[in-house]
Amino acid sequence: QSVLTQPPSASGTPGQRVTISCSGSSSDIGSTFVFWYQHVAGAAPKLLIYRDDQRPSGIPDRFSGSKSGSSASLSISGLRSEDEAHYYCSIWDDSLKGIFGGGTKLTVL
Amino acid sequence: VQVVESGGRVVRPGGSLRLSCVVSGFSFEAFGMSWVRQVPGKGLEWVSGINWNGDSTSYADSAKGRFTISRDNAKNSLFLQMNSLRAEDTAFYYCAREGDYGGVDDWGQGTLVSVS
Numbered sequence: 001q002s003v004l005t006q007p008p009s010a011s012g013t014p015g016q017r018v019t020i021s022c023s024g025s026s027s028d029i030g031s032t033f034v035f036w037y038q039h040v041a042g043a044a045p046k047l048l049i050y051r052d053d054q055r056p057s058g059i060p061d062r063f064s065g066s067k068s069g070s071s072a073s074l075s076i077s078g079l080r081s082e083d084e085a086h087y088y089c090s091i092w093d094d095s096l097k098g099i100f101g102g103g104t105k106l107t108v109l
Numbered sequence: 110v111q112v113v114e115s116g117g118r119v120v121r122p123g124g125s126l127r128l129s130c131v132v133s134g135f136s137f138e139a140f141g142m143s144w145v146r147q148v149p150g151k152g153l154e155w156v157s158g159i160n161w162n163g164d165s166t167s168y169a170d171s172a173k174g175r176f177t178i179s180r181d182n183a184k185n186s187l188f189l190q191m192n193s194l195r196a197e198d199t200a201f202y203y204c205a206r207e208g209d210y211g212g213v214d215d216w217g218q219g220t221l222v223s224v225s
Contacts, residue, residue, distance in 0.1 A: 035208075035212040039147075039153070044203070045145075045153065046216070047213070050208055086152075092211050092213070095160075095167045096141045096142075096167065097158055098143065098155035100152060100154065101152070102152050
């Protein structure tokens with residue numbers, strides 16, 4: 001069981017906005033940056049959000065991240081079929097030790 | 110940026126395996142690297158990390174004492190030596206580069222290790 005808790009599944013229809021939560025505590029999410037990754041089976045995981053709410057170049061602004069206290073969220077607006085994937089929140093320390101949430105499977109209906 | 114893992118195969122319980130990761134498109138010697146795995150049907154699990162010059166390493170509890178991470182900056186290569194393999198080590202193993210702002214950013218497509 002990860003210290004970062006995500007709902008196992010989420011769903012939405014094309015064009016909708018979906019939000020995936022990541023819950024932790026003051027000693028993890030509450031004290032460090034949160035990163036979000038998208039993983040499609042058989043492909044390399046992709047960094048979507050770094051440092052809570054920053055998007056790497058090339059990531060559409062449909063993807064956004066936020067954090068409040070010991071919880072973080074990933075929102076996807078204008079949902080598309082290609083967004084169907086697993087999404088993971090994670091935190092990292094200075095020694096490159098990482099912790100991932102359990103992952104959320106997003107289904108586009 | 111290209112990250113390519115290799116070395117995964119079927120191995121017997123108790124056996125050993127060495128995974129390799131070759132990178133290109135960036136200055137390998139300037140970045141820390143990590144190994145992350147995914148048991149089929151399960152989530153991502155960080156396994157091990159190494160700093161830019163190899164003098165600092167860290168391991169998940171599941172890997173401590175059995176796995177060793179190393180790197181060869183002259184060959185743009187990262188390695189994971191895995192000993193005393195168990196069935197629960199069966200997973201896709203991904204190599205990932207330290208991000209400019211923390212975490213990891215670029216990942217390979219993984220190599221499958223099957224302990225059976």
